[in-house]
Each structure stands twice: as structure tokens, then as C-alpha cells.
Amino acid sequence: xxxxxxxxxxxLLPVAEVPMLERVLSQLARHGVDxxxxxxxxxxxxxxxxxxxxxxxxxxxxYAVEPEPLDTGGAIRFAADHDGIDETFVVxxxxxxxxxxxxxxxxxxxxxxxTATIHLTAVDDPSRFGVVPTDAEGRVLAFVEKPSRxxxxxxxxxxxxxxxxxxxxxxxxxxxxxxxxxETFPALAAQGRLFALASDAYWLDTGTPAAYRRANADxxxxxxPGVPAPGAxxxxxxxxxxxxxxxxxxxxxxxxxxxxxxxxxATVADAVLGARSVVQADASVQGSVLxxxxxxxxxxxxxxxxxxxxxxxxxxxxxxxxxxxxxxxVPARSKVVDGRIPAEPSP
Numbered sequence: 001x002x003x004x005x006x007x008x009x010x011x012l013l014p015v016a017e018v019p020m021l022e023r024v025l026s027q028l029a030r031h032g033v034d035x036x037x038x039x040x041x042x043x044x045x046x047x048x049x050x051x052x053x054x055x056x057x058x059x060x061x062x063y064a065v066e067p068e069p070l071d072t073g074g075a076i077r078f079a080a081d082h083d084g085i086d087e088t089f090v091v092x093x094x095x096x097x098x099x100x101x102x103x104x105x106x107x108x109x110x111x112x113x114x115t116a117t118i119h120l121t122a123v124d125d126p127s128r129f130g131v132v133p134t135d136a137e138g139r140v141l142a143f144v145e146k147p148s149r150x151x152x153x154x155x156x157x158x159x160x161x162x163x164x165x166x167x168x169x170x171x172x173x174x175x176x177x178x179x180x181x182x183e184t185f186p187a188l189a190a191q192g193r194l195f196a197l198a199s200d201a202y203w204l205d206t207g208t209p210a211a212y213r214r215a216n217a218d219x220x221x222x223x224x225p226g227v228p229a230p231g232a233x234x235x236x237x238x239x240x241x242x243x244x245x246x247x248x249x250x251x252x253x254x255x256x257x258x259x260x261x262x263x264x265x266a267t268v269a270d271a272v273l274g275a276r277s278v279v280q281a282d283a284s285v286q287g288s289v290l291x292x293x294x295x296x297x298x299x300x301x302x303x304x305x306x307x308x309x310x311x312x313x314x315x316x317x318x319x320x321x322x323x324x325x326x327x328x329x330v331p332a333r334s335k336v337v338d339g340r341i342p343a344e345p346s347p
Contacts, residue, residue, distance in 0.1 A: 001013070001208070001209065004308050006325060007309075009046050010206070012046055012047070013291075015097070015206075015212075017255065021047075025059045027098065028102060031101070031102040032103070034058060036062070037082060037083045037085075038063050040063055064082035070178065071178055071179045071180075073180035074172065074177050076168075077178070081169070081174065087166065088110075088163065088166075089164055090163055091164060096160045096161075098161065105117060105119055105161065105163055108197045112139075114193065115193035116164050116165065116168050116185065117162065117194075118132065118158055118196045120132055120156040120197065120198040121159040121198065121199065121200075122198070122200070126147065126154070127147060127148055127152065129146065129157035130144065131146075131147055132144075132156055132158055133153045138197055139192055139194070139195055143181065143186045156198050159203050160205070168188070172184055209323050213288070213289055217253065220270070221238075221253040221270075228240055239251070240255045242255070242258045242275075243256065243258040246261065246262040247262060248265060249266065249267045250262055251270075253270055257277065257292065260274065263278075263280045265281040265282050266279040267283075267285070268286075270287045270288075271285045271288045272288075274289075274294065277292060277293060277295065278294075280297050283301070284303075287304045289306045290302075290307045291306070291308050294308065294310065295311070300313045300315060300317040300318070304320060305321060306322075306324070307324045308323075308325045308327065311330070312328075314332040316333040317330050317336075319334075325341060
């Protein structure tokens with residue numbers, strides 16, 4: 001997600017105008033979760049600044065700031081120790097969006113007397129993930145991390161939501177890097193203590209620009225049903241606005257943020273325009289996400305791209321599958337395909 005994450009941790013990037021972290025925690029809150037420990041490594045200051053009261057909706061927050069990167073298992077142990085967790089608890093990834101029934105996962109875990117239970121989802125290509133074959137009872141037979149597509153024993157992958165007993169923490173050495181996927185889970189599977197439950201619930205790992213754009217699109221095209229963002233209202237079929245109506249040609253499936261402007265003669269389709277963003281006359285934005293206060297100037301074309309906060313795509317530019325960092329000005333009449341602007345952070 002660079003260069004956007006040079007300035008904003010991925011979990012704080014907005015998905016249809018709501019920070020990703022808030023969407024993750026609201027899903028947990030629907031299943032009775034009222035306290036969360038955030039295991040923070042990169043830019044912890046950004047989370048503290050975003051939520052100084054330590055609350056998101058109905059969920060109280062605690063912050064566990066890692067002194068050094070501890071990997072997935074080390075981070076779980078560090079966060080649990082920080083908050084004194086001594087009962088069954090749920091672990092989620094902050095950059096995975098899912099509608100999994102967490103209550104059903106917890107019930108399955110308890111009914112099987114598991115030490116750890118993981119949510120599984122099916123994917124077309126499992127090579128980027130941990131693959132998890134199980135027996136008929138849901139007991140995990142193996143935990144194969146990122147196999148080749150040809151050798152994967154199943155297309156069911158670790159979907160990143162776990163129910164764990166406190167004894168799992170004793171299996172994670174404190175104070176060093178530990179991968180729960182490569183060390184802890186395989187050891188539990190070998191002892192028959194790891195279970196898994198597959199579901200066809202919505203699931204998306206937002207780790208790439210294409211996946212991030214899809215996360216926004218899924219809320220606008222009905223893949224994830226309901227109002228795409230609090231306060232949004234439908235001003236035309238498939239067109240949502242969080243403020244006043246706009247002048248330009250806005251087509252489904254789009255969301256216009258508070259104070260965003262679409263000038264007469266501009267075209268917007270399958271896009272999210274963040275608060276106070278601007279699309280000027282004769283410009284077009286399609287299949288893209290504009291973060292707050294981004295600007296697309298006259299005659300520019302933006303397709304399948306992401307524009308950072310306060311960025312400017314100058315007159316006559318053509319951007320395709322490009323990510324523009326916060327505050328960056330793309331020079332007039334530039335043509336960029338599959339680009340990252342800037343490629344590196346400024347000194």
C-alpha cells in the first residue's frame with residue numbers, strides 16, 4: 001500500500017469513508033466484544049492521535065506498543081501480557097475485512113474443547129496464505145504456510161480470525177520474534193489441539209492496492225449489503241452521498257463524501273470521493289478511491305487508482321492502476337500506468 005502507508009498505517013486508511021480499524025471493531029462489537037488490545041508496531045502515534053479517548057464505538061481500547069517487531073505470535077503474546085488476559089480470547093488481523101460469525105466460531109471452539117480454533121475461507125489461489133486441511137470433525141491435520149498452487153492440499157486458508165485459550169500464550173516464548181503460523185499452530189496441530197471452522201462469509205485481505213479498491217467497491221455494489229457508510233443516503237440508484245447533491249455526472253456505484261465537489265461536466269463512476277475532494281470539469285474518475293481533499297483537475301483521467309490525502313492530479317493527466325501519496329502533485333499531462341508516486345518517502 002505504499003506510498004499511502006508512509007504517512008498512514010494501513011488499518012487507518014478509510015474504506016468508504018470509515019477507517020478500516022473501525023470496520024473491523026464494529027464487526028467484533030456485533031458479537032459482544034467490548035474491549036480490544038491493539039498490538040502496535042508501525043506508527044503507534046497515529047493510532048493514539050486518532051483515538052485519544054481509547055474508545056471506538058462501544059469498544060474500549062488498550063495500546064500495546066511493541067519495542068521491536070515480534071511477528072504474529074510474539075505480538076499476540078506481548079498484547080495479551082500487556083492486558084493481563086487470562087481467559088478465552090479472540091485475535092483478528094486489523095487489515096482483514098470479514099463478516100464471519102465470531103459467535104459461531106467461539107461456540108465451535110468451546111464445543112470441541114479446542115486449545116485454538118481458526119476461521120477458514122476458500123480462495124482460488126492459496127499460495128499467498130496458510131493452507132489448512134482438516135478432518136471431518138474440524139481438527140487441523142497440518143498447517144502449510146504459503147504452498148505452491150500445485151502442491152496445496154486444499155484451497156481452505158487461514159483467514160486470520162482465531163479463538164485462543166490462555167495456555168497458547170505459554171507456547172509462545174516472550175521477548176522474541178515468533179510466527180504463530182509457522183511455529184505455534186503447527187505444534188498445536190501435531191498434538192491434535194488445533195481446530196478450524198470454514199465459512200463462506202465475506203472475507204478480504206486488503207494488503208494490495210487492488211484489494212483495497214475492491215474493499216471500497218464491495219460496499220457500493222451490494223457485495224456487502226447495507227448502507228456503505230454512516231450518514232450516507234442514496235441520491236440516485238447506486239449513488240450515495242454524505243453531503244449535498246453534486247453537479248456532475250455521478251454514476252453507480254459511487255460514494256460522495258462530505259463537502260466533495262463534482263463539477264459540471266465531470267464524470268465519476270464506481271468510485272469513492274473522500275471528504276472535500278474535488279473532480280473538476282471535463283475530468284473523469286472511474287474505479288478509484290480519492291482520499292480526503294484530493295483534487296483531479298480539468299481534463300485529467302483517473303482509472304483504477306488511489307489518490308492520497310491532499311494530492312493533486314494536474315490538468316490533462318492520465319493515471320491507470322496508480323497509487324499517489326499524500327500531498328503529491330502529479331505534473332500536468334503526465335501519463336502513468338501501474339505507478340507509485342512517489343516511489344520513496346521524501347528525505
